[in-house]
Amino acid sequence: xxxxxxxxxxxxxxxxxxxxxxxxxxxxxxxxxxxxxxxxxxxxxxxxxxxxxxxxxxxxxxxxxxxxxxxxxxxxxxxxxxxxxxxxxxxxxxxxxxxxxxxxxxxxxxxxxxxxxxxxxxxxxxxxxxxxxxxxxxxxxxxxxxxxxxxxxxxxxxxxxxxxxxxxxxxxxxxxxxxxxxxxxxxxxxxxxxxxxxxxxxxxxxxxxxxxxxxxxxxxxxxxxxxxxxxxxxxxxxxxxxxxxxxxxxxxxxxxxxxxxxxxxxxxxxxxxxxxxxxxxxxxxxxxxx
Numbered sequence: 564x565x566x567x568x569x570x571x572x573x574x575x576x577x578x579x580x581x582x583x584x585x586x587x588x589x590x591x592x593x594x595x596x597x598x599x600x601x602x603x604x605x606x607x608x609x610x611x612x613x614x615x616x617x618x619x620x621x622x623x624x625x626x627x628x629x630x631x632x633x634x635x636x637x638x639x640x641x642x643x644x645x646x647x648x649x650x651x652x653x654x655x656x657x658x659x660x661x662x663x664x665x666x667x668x669x670x671x672x673x674x675x676x677x678x679x680x681x682x683x684x685x686x687x688x689x690x691x692x693x694x695x696x697x698x699x700x701x702x703x704x705x706x707x708x709x710x711x712x713x714x715x716x717x718x719x720x721x722x723x724x725x726x727x728x729x730x731x732x733x734x735x736x737x738x739x740x741x742x743x744x745x746x747x748x749x750x751x752x753x754x755x756x757x758x759x760x761x762x763x764x765x766x767x768x769x770x771x772x773x774x775x776x777x778x779x780x781x782x783x784x785x786x787x788x789x790x791x792x793x794x795x796x797x798x799x800x801x802x803x804x805x806x807x808x809x810x811x812x813x814x815x816x817x818x819x820x821x822x823x824x825x826x827x828x829x830x831x832x833x834x835x836x837x838x839x840x841x842x843x844x845x846x847x848x849x850x851x852x853x
Contacts, residue, residue: 569698570819571812576704578811579711580773583766584784585791586718586803587759593735593798597647597756598654600661603785604668605635605760606767610776611676613768617686624686628765635764636757638668643756665785669778680777689772703772710769711804714762718800727751735798790830794837796847805845809833 588602609631617627642664650656689703722728730751733741741748767776774780787810795806810830817829837845 566819568695570815572695572698572700572704573819574812574815575808576708576773576811577814578808579708580766580770581787581791581811582711582715582804582807583762583769585788585795585807586715586800587762588788589792589795589797589799589803590731590755591759592792593731596652596654596738598657598661599642599647599756600658600785601642601664601668601781602759602763603783603788604665604781605638605763606770606784607672607776607778607780608638608668609635609764609767610771610774610780611672611681611767612764613686614681614684614771614776615676617768618684624688627686627768631768632761632765635767636761638764639757639760640753642760643753647756665781669781673778676776678778681771681775683772683775685772701772707769707773711807715800715804722800727754731755787830790834792844794834794844796841796844799844799846802844802846809837 584603584606588599591597591599591602612634613627613631616622616630617624622630646660646664647657650660685703689706691702692699693702693705694700722731730741730746730748733744733746734748734751738748767780791803791806791810793806794809795802795804810833813829813833814827817827841847
């Protein structure tokens with residue numbers, strides 16, 4: 564029983580990390596049809612910026628969160644306005660450019676922060692641990708899970724109850740018709756891209772007490788985030804949340820009950836099983852190209 568409870572807790576907290584990374588990527592792919600494989604690089608930059616502000620500059624947790632999120636948003640704005648907008652409707656070129664961006668950003672990070680990884684670190688108030696029966700559990704994981712749930716609720720409400728959410732949904736259903744009706748799909752796409760990048764940057768810092776920060780993080784988290792998007796469904800916040808938790812639990816129980824390598828096998832097994840019954844993911848819809 565102890566192993567099962569610990570596996571659930573670890574899986575949910577890891578799922579929270581995946582959600583903060585995959586939610587923005589899912590919406591960007593859904594509304595813009597953009598293959599931004601450099602989304603993981605934004606996550607990585609957020610971890611480094613947050614560490615610099617919280618640990619080196621000692622400016623506190625809230626300031627570090629804002630700095631990490633804004634760094635991600637600025638990087639996302641530069642990517643969207645300067646690069647991806649020029650390659651609309653050209654997925655092959657987007658894919659190649661994305662991988663180029665990963666190497667460019669990773670190299671810049673090495674020049675600024677060095678090549679040595681930053682080990683997981685504690686940032687008040689996400690320090691210490693709590694006692695759950697016989698289990699001692701890090702408070703950082705509890706805080707991250709709680710934050711991800713609140714973020715998911717906000718994003719789902721924004722998607723379904725706001726004008727921006729309506730434009731985003733219309734753009735995913737039929738981009739050309741939405742434009743013909745006078746909806747500002749292009750402006751909404753930019754806003755969504757920046758918001759998704761803000762969340763990725765913030766998520767990188769929030770996950771740093773668990774994952775730390777290292778230059779290959781951009782590619783390590785990329786594969787997992789893509790699997791979450793596929794399982795949950797492109798363009799669905801609720802799908803990203805469910806997919807994140809499924810993948811997180813699959814990794815946790817695969818590694819706990821068998822061994823570490825089986826945890827990653829469980830990721831792809833989960834994806835295959837979902838796609839066998841739901842071609843577009845659990846809550847997804849067919850993506851129309853830009």
